[in-house]
Amino acid sequence: MTQQQPAAAPGQHMTAEIAEQPEVFAALLARRPEIAAVAERVTARRPRFALLAARGSSDHAALYAKYLIEVLLELPAGLVSPSTTTLYGAEPDLTDVLLVSVSQSGGSPDLLEVTESARRRGALTVAVTNTPGSPLERAAELSIDIGAGREQAVAATKTYSASLLALYLLIDAIHGGSGARAASLPELARSTLDSSVDAVEEAVQRYRFVSRMVTTGRGYSSATAAEAALKLAETSYLSARAYSGADLLHGPVAAVDEQTGVLAVCSEGRGGAALREVLDVVHERGADICAVGSAAGKVSAAQRIDLPACAEEVAPVLEILPVQRLSLGLALARGGDPDHPRGLNKITRTR
Known part of the structure; x- marks a missing residue:
């Protein structure tokens, strides 16, 4: 008689995969x-601008890459709208364009079609995936395996942060860098996960009954804010919306009041500095602010999750770690299972 295996505890996989990230980075x-x-081949082609194709969490990694490309490479960069290809059949001339497709599974039909179409139209195509031999990897001229290993929780954790790091290493190498600013990330990630436990738990208890949250950041941290809103929505079923700090005061702040939780991502650097004035205004409106980042102690906030300092352009790799833990903790505190959010699958197939 076959002995039945005990059911996995809620959040077991997400917990383990969050903890794996320092080793994944190393x-x-x-x-x-x-x-x-791969960067050498991109440099040899001298692209005139870059496009990034992605969906879901990978779309937030692409947003991070957009900032890197525009700041470090000083090339114009844009996020692709796949439906212009898949639904409307648009075929612009992409000669001398770099197209980077980011997909953890490498199996999204729309991203596959966009990549195949772009390659036919003259683009240099690079696939960044966690699945060697995937259809997307085969469709692209060049590819990067982020090497995060199998991810069992539906909510992306290690595959998201590994995508960030892989994109940074690619763009930094195109820029002529050595990756030195990322070298300490494994150690800093361990420190971040260890040192933020108590602050994250305090935040879980503080926000477990909140019904809506706003997440915000500036610059590179805009990607973290976007990913934070997705994580909170998909694991804890919160009504969460991300805004750039530059946009928050242009209307959305009207909906912020004493019943609103605000997760503000603010690390040392120009982006974090630019967010301070915005948070002063939000604080005055009575919103309950939780600041996450190496500059958390320098902004108006009721709750802070301090992180170790690092170069601003790699800070999103660390910022997301306590946010993942917060999402995990809130989901469990609210009676959910973040490994299996209702209505979601690991691979979403859209066209």
Whole structure:
């Protein structure tokens, strides 16, 4: 008689996968020469601008890459709307364009179609995925395996942060960098996960009954704010909306009051500095602000999750770690299972 295996505890997989991230970062950094080889081929083609194609969490990684490309490479960059290809059949001339497609599974039909179409129209295509041999990897001219290993929880954690780091290493190498600013990330990630436990738990207790949240950041941290809103919505079923700090005062602040939780991502650097004035206004409106980042102590906030300082352009790799833990904790406190959010699958197939 076959003995039945005990059911996995709620959040078991997400908990384990969050904890794996320092090792994932170390393994990815060890493979930097492979990424640098892809960067050499991109540099040789001298792209005139870049496009990024992605969905879901990968779309937020693409937003991060957009900032990197525009700031470090000083190239114009844009996020692709896949439906212009898949639904409307648009075929612009993409000669000398770099198209980077980011997909953890490498199996999204719309991203596959966009990549195939772009390659036919002259683009240099690069797939960034966690699935070697995936259809997307085969469709692209070049590819990068983020190497995060199998992810069992529906909510992306290690695959998201590994995508950020892989994109940074690629763009930094195109820029002529050595990856030095990312070298300490495994150690800093361990420190972040260890040192933020108590502050995250305090935040869980503070926000477990909140019904809506706003997340915000500036610059590179805009991607973290966007991913934070998605994590809170998909794991805790919160009504969560992300805004750039630059946009928050242009109307959305009218909906912020004493019943609103605000998750503000603010690390040392120009983005964090630009967010301070915005948070002063939000604080005056009575919103309950939780600040996350290496500059959390410098902004108006009721709750702070301080992180170790690092170069601003790699801060999103660390910022997302306590946010993932917060999403996990809130989901469990509210009686959910973040490994299996209702109505969601690991791979979403859209066209």
